[in-house]
Amino acid sequence: MPTYRSLNLITLALSKGRIFEETLPLLKAAGIEVLEDPEKSRKLILTTNQPNVRVLVVRATDVPTYVQYGGADMGITGKDTLLEHGMEWGGSTSAAGLYTPLDLQIAKCRISVAVKADFDYAAAVKRGSRLKVATKYVAIAREFFASKGVHVDLIKLYGSMELAPLVGMADAIVDLVSTGNTLKANHLVEVEHIMDISSRLVVNQAALKLKQAPIRAIIDAFAGATGAIGK
Numbered sequence: 001m002p003t004y005r006s007l008n009l010i011t012l013a014l015s016k017g018r019i020f021e022e023t024l025p026l027l028k029a030a031g032i033e034v035l036e037d038p039e040k041s042r043k044l045i046l047t048t049n050q051p052n053v054r055v056l057v058v059r060a061t062d063v064p065t066y067v068q069y070g071g072a073d074m075g076i077t078g079k080d081t082l083l084e085h086g087m088e089w090g091g092s093t094s095a096a097g098l099y100t101p102l103d104l105q106i107a108k109c110r111i112s113v114a115v116k117a118d119f120d121y122a123a124a125v126k127r128g129s130r131l132k133v134a135t136k137y138v139a140i141a142r143e144f145f146a147s148k149g150v151h152v153d154l155i156k157l158y159g160s161m162e163l164a165p166l167v168g169m170a171d172a173i174v175d176l177v178s179t180g181n182t183l184k185a186n187h188l189v190e191v192e193h194i195m196d197i198s199s200r201l202v203v204n205q206a207a208l209k210l211k212q213a214p215i216r217a218i219i220d221a222f223a224g225a226t227g228a229i230g231k
């Protein structure tokens with residue numbers, strides 16, 4: 001039986017870094033200020049100026065899992081992470097009890113295919129060659145290449161994907177690109193723009209029913225602030 005306190009407590013899952021930084025102004029618009037800096041503290045549960053709101057510091061890829069299993073009522077994570085977690089391609093709501101009401105327009109980047117500058121990707125695709133593609137975004141890559149009718153062998157990596165073509169392990173990578181500096185520094189070029197990425201608010205559907213008023217208040221504040229910040 002949920003207690004009065006648990007029915008009032010709102011838990012938000014965030015990852016450190018760019019998403020955390022870009023979420024702070026949105027939280028402020030909702031009257032929430034995080035009282036600790038996750039870059040300085042080793043604490044994983046951060047308090048806020050609101051006694052009934054706390055922030056969990058989790059890995060970006062774990063945000064949907066915490067929200068799905070009710071470890072957090074809501075979270076903020078990239079569209080890339082949600083698609084890899086099983087959110088439907090092009091859809092706004094996943095089947096996993098997650099509700100994604102807002103594109104917060106933060107942590108914007110794109111997901112692209114990149115190859116070594118001397119690799120003729122267009123010719124390889126035209127020839128119908130089977131491409132070796134290294135990525136941590138296997139669901140996105142699989143869907144994209146299938147939609148183009150390109151045969152690929154996907155190699156799952158967890159980071160530093162740029163290395164794979166350089167050491168001859170893959171013909172191409174599928175990775176996030178922001179400034180393009182990482183590709184440039186590793187002599188890789190973008191050959192396909194798969195989609196634009198930004199961060200979404202994701203809400204546990206059961207929590208939304210149980211704690212409707214406080215969660216709706218946060219969604220509305222974020223929606224208002226996103227409009228203002230996005231301009």
Ligand code: PRP
Nearest residue numbers: 159160175176177178179180181182183
């Ligand atoms: C991402 C991505 C690229 C880099 C692109 O990595 O995987 O390596 O950023 O950014 P740029 O276009 O501005 O150079 P991130 O730093 O998020 O770490 P990761 O390797 O853990 O994904």
